[in-house]
Amino acid sequence: MTTSELARLAPDVTADAAVEVIRRDGGVIIEGLFDTTTVEGLKKDLDPVLDAVETGHDEVFAGNRTKRAGALFARTRHMTTIALNPLYRGIARRILDQPIDVFCGEQPVSHPAGMHIGATMAIKIGPGQGPQPLHRDDSVWLWRHPTHQREARVQIMVAVSDFTADNGGTHVIPGSHLWDDERAPRRQEAVPTQMKAGSALIWLGSTYHGGGENTTAHDHRFGLSMAYDLAFLRPEENPFLTYTLAQIRSLPEEIQRALDWSMEHCLGWVEIGGQMSDPMDLLRCDDFTAIGAGLPGHD
Incomplete structure (x- = not known):
């Protein structure tokens, strides 16, 4: 059974308990996962980077009032803190690194799937930006649903600024990871991610989501995203x-x-x-x- 809101867990939750919620709802909010030093460091390092790039050039997906930057391991040392966070990494490994037995000669051999970093991105949604179309990130690999065998991606969105319903907090449809490919997402089914800076949304590649609409006059929604993907899939960002x-x-x-x-x-x-x-x-x-x-x- 799914819920109409995303569950909120404390940062000391076990990875197993968090995975149970994510498998049920498609995503979860971990409150206060990163400390003030990390958040302020991300702002200091990445604000100048985002100030120097242009907004997207379309109104639909990239957003003409949204700024994005990748290559984050070269731009902030705090990216390593996020990627190696024990809870996030533990969740990703439990979901993605599912072994299968294959025969090598007459003996079965267990092969774990492995995981790698598929993409990094800092994102600032500016005032007046419309909502991003709801989508599944695993569609880049033509993944089919429901994913009975294995998920392709476990993604994190770290709130560098507060996320609200008004400034473009990521919209998520709880339970949509269980849908087949014939059901289209509807905006009224999505809920905005509302969380304080330092908190994080963790969700599956099969969950419908999208950047929210920023209806504020001056508030930029600043988030940092990265993904752990199955190791045998081509990464979005070419390392x-x-x-x-x-x-x-x-x-x-x-x-x-x-x-x-x-x-x-x-x-x-x-x-x-x-x-x-x-x-x-x-x-x-x-x-x-x-x-x-x-x-x-x-x-």
Whole structure:
């Protein structure tokens, strides 16, 4: 049974308890998940970035009064705090990293699905912005519903400013992750996410949602979003063109691997010395040209 509002949980809730609510409703609000230092750090780092970019160029999806910026691991050290938050990461792992048994010869072998970071985005919805169409994020992979087998994405939206019903707090349709693909979302079914700065909305890729309408005169709704996706799906934001090698090397190993500098069950390998090797070996190598020595195009 679903509800007409999103449940609110304390930040000390267990990941298992939060997952139970998310599987029921499609999403949950975690109140006070991030402290003031993180929120103020995000504002200080990202306000200048968003001030420097243009608004979207359409009224429908990108929003002509909405500003967006990606590549957040290069723009704020606090992005790592969000990505490695134990509760969010624990929720994502329990939902996404479901193993399956496959035969290798005559013996079944358990293969976990793995997960990676699919996208990062800072979003400011300005006064006068209309509502974003309600959508499912997993539609980028042509996912079918209901998702009996596995979810594709677990996403977080961190409130950098307060989210209200008037300033564009993300609209969510509780329970819509259980719908099939023949049922269209209706605006009257959606509820606005209302939460204080530092709180977070966590929801599934199969849940209908969208940015809300900002009817205020001066209030910008500032949120930061990222997603953990199944590791075998192509990420929305291309990490290899988004970050320099120096930037990747400056990140914790957990983030490096989550940005696809890793090998997951034979996916993502690189050939080194005739072996299918983990890309992490490249990060530990001082000279990439040494890796390519002897390959076509290398003298």
